[in-house]
Amino acid sequence: MNVLFDNRQDAFDVSENLKEKIVECIETALKVEKIEINNIEVSISFVTNEEIKNINLEFRNIDKETDVLSFPMDFEFSEEGMPYILGDIIISTEKSIEQAKMFGHSIDREILYLVCHSVFHLLGYDHIEESDKLVMRNKEKETMKLMEVFKNEEEF
Structure with missing residues (x-):
């Protein structure tokens, strides 16, 4: 597993402990999804509200900030020894701080949930239809439970 971190914001200090928890x-x-590929690569970028708003506008034609964006890597090309690139996750730390306060838990917990949510998007899940939303939410809940990270926790 190779997780590439890119920190392009200064609203929140992304600790080494949080990076380890993200991995x-x-x-x-991936275990919940029963995927056993060892050579997976994911990139995670921490950005400002302004940057995520611009990305949201460019790629989704939505002119407002959001908490997280997921960009699956959809290509068939693979060469032996190359990592399987799952995709990119972009997180607004400002939005994460706001939501953590709103939900009454730590910013780290909020970011972990957003990563979890995004991984399932990278794996092809969505929540547009209610039935799909239920499946995705159950996978998110199972992942967070296995990690022993729960709602309304101030620390983990």
């Missing part, structure tokens, strides 16, 4: 979160989500 664990991705690995746990």
